[in-house]
Amino acid sequence: MKTTRKLKLTIIGDEETRKEQYKIIREEQYQQYKALNLCMTLLNTHNILNSYNTGAENKLNAQIDSIDKKIEKAKKELEKKGLKESKVSKLKETIEFLENDREKLKDEYLNSSKFRSDIDEKMKEMYIKDMYTVVQNQVNFRARDMMSLVTQRARKDFKNSLKNGMAKGERSLTNYKRDFPLMTRGERWLKFEYDKDSDDILINWIHGIKFKVLLGYKKNENSIELRHTLHKVINKEYKICDSSMQFDRNNNLILNLTLDIPDKQNNNYIEKRTLGVDLGIKYPAYVCLNDDTYIGESLELLKQREQFKDRRKRLQQQLKNVKGGKGRNKKLSALNKLSDNERNFARTYNHMISKRIVEFAKKNRCEFINLEKLTKDGFDNNILSNWSYYELQNMIEYKAKREGIKVRYIDPAYTSQKCSRCGYIDKENRQTQEKFKCLKCEFEINADHNAAINIARALD
Numbered sequence: 001m002k003t004t005r006k007l008k009l010t011i012i013g014d015e016e017t018r019k020e021q022y023k024i025i026r027e028e029q030y031q032q033y034k035a036l037n038l039c040m041t042l043l044n045t046h047n048i049l050n051s052y053n054t055g056a057e058n059k060l061n062a063q064i065d066s067i068d069k070k071i072e073k074a075k076k077e078l079e080k081k082g083l084k085e086s087k088v089s090k091l092k093e094t095i096e097f098l099e100n101d102r103e104k105l106k107d108e109y110l111n112s113s114k115f116r117s118d119i120d121e122k123m124k125e126m127y128i129k130d131m132y133t134v135v136q137n138q139v140n141f142r143a144r145d146m147m148s149l150v151t152q153r154a155r156k157d158f159k160n161s162l163k164n165g166m167a168k169g170e171r172s173l174t175n176y177k178r179d180f181p182l183m184t185r186g187e188r189w190l191k192f193e194y195d196k197d198s199d200d201i202l203i204n205w206i207h208g209i210k211f212k213v214l215l216g217y218k219k220n221e222n223s224i225e226l227r228h229t230l231h232k233v234i235n236k237e238y239k240i241c242d243s244s245m246q247f248d249r250n251n252n253l254i255l256n257l258t259l260d261i262p263d264k265q266n267n268n269y270i271e272k273r274t275l276g277v278d279l280g281i282k283y284p285a286y287v288c289l290n291d292d293t294y295i296g297e298s299l300e301l302l303k304q305r306e307q308f309k310d311r312r313k314r315l316q317q318q319l320k321n322v323k324g325g326k327g328r329n330k331k332l333s334a335l336n337k338l339s340d341n342e343r344n345f346a347r348t349y350n351h352m353i354s355k356r357i358v359e360f361a362k363k364n365r366c367e368f369i370n371l372e373k374l375t376k377d378g379f380d381n382n383i384l385s386n387w388s389y390y391e392l393q394n395m396i397e398y399k400a401k402r403e404g405i406k407v408r409y410i411d412p413a414y415t416s417q418k419c420s421r422c423g424y425i426d427k428e429n430r431q432t433q434e435k436f437k438c439l440k441c442e443f444e445i446n447a448d449h450n451a452a453i454n455i456a457r458a459l460d
């Protein structure tokens with residue numbers, strides 16, 4: 001499980017050394033900014049040339065196809081009985097003429113594709129295989145490893161921007177800003193240790209630079225928790241991954257430390273105890289246990305409730321307009337249609353709900369969390385339709401995994417129509433959005449609570 005912590009750092013040393021070393025970091029950051037944008041340009045140029053040639057071939061291919069169809073039609077005509085002599089010779093002539101044309105186009109096609117593969121090889125050599133060399137000649141990194149960090153990063157970002165629709169001209173190329181965080185290797189470059197004379201935590205970086213971690217004067221909860229985390233880093237319980245550093249608005253040096261934290265073993269669960277989660281319209285989520293259905297509650301986000309109400313409505317509208325499909329790409333493009341602002345809101349919202357759900361499961365010592373499987377059409381009436389629900393599933397899954405709780409998906413059919421007491425299924429059981437009353441046994445309960453019970457028990 002990967003997680004990132006922000007650490008405020010200061011360089012240790014006399015004034016002159018510190019000044020010199022801060023300058024090294026800023027200069028390296030500047031070189032990285034140049035290199036990243038250069039890589040992006042190279043990757044894009046190659047891509048454009050490549051798709052231009054493919055386009056020409058596609059056109060030829062389409063022409064050949066249409067001639068093939070004409071030939072087939074003429075041949076069928078020829079098979080008909082009782083044709084006049086003059087008609088037969090006319091048809092034969094046409095076929096010959098078409099086949100001639102076809103040969104010419106076929107030649108053109110082969111030439112073009114050979115030309116493309118030749119050019120492609122050269123391009124690959126220039127822009128892909130030798131991207132490393134091309135870029136290295138234009139920038140001046142102090143640390144040799146920076147080049148591979150940069151090319152890796154640019155390739156990854158380029159691939160993502162293609163996936164997200166740049167190919168269709170919908171998204172622009174990644175443009176790295178001047179203050180893009182300086183990438184740093186993990187374990188090899190960031191060596192944590194305790195100061196011998198105090199309880200300060202120090203980091204030995206490359207270029208002989210030594211940092212002190214500023215944990216704050218106040219021993220508040222956050223700094224205690226952070227110290228605890230760093231203790232595990234020093235003890236090698238947590239693995240340090242590739243990370244980055246940057247200067248914040250106040251010119252403080254911040255390390256974005258990425259750690260790989262082993263998943264917790266959940267030994268504390270009650271066997272087969274399951275939390276059912278019903279994601280609702282009125283409340284974000286209703287949760288309930290399978291073996292004690294009285295323990296359940298609607299998870300509300302109290303503080304933000306007013307603010308959320310409004311934006312949920314708007315988001316709901318927007319999500320309605322983007323019909324979600326099965327494919328991941330479709331979902332992604334649906335997400336792209338939301339404004340950045342709304343997307344951030346949806347993400348924050350999902351973070352909060354998923355956190356509450358997993359906390360509830362942990363508090364009640366659950367072995368499993370049951371969620372409704374996202375159907376092909378999504379949940380039309382739900383604020384969390386389509387992409388957003390998909391994102392929420394992912395969040396619940398990884399947060400649960402961190403606590404050693406397993407997530408299972410259940411078939412959502414009838415969860416809201418089935419009576420959780422006698423099992424009778426009827427659309428009319430759900431009388432209003434909020435009220436459930438069984439037509440058979442007259443059991444009455446909050447409709448979301450009823451659904452949550454069914455979801456919790458679905459695999460019992």
Ligand SMILES: [Zn+2]
Pocket residue numbers: 419420421422423424438439440441442443
């Ligand atoms: Zn009933």
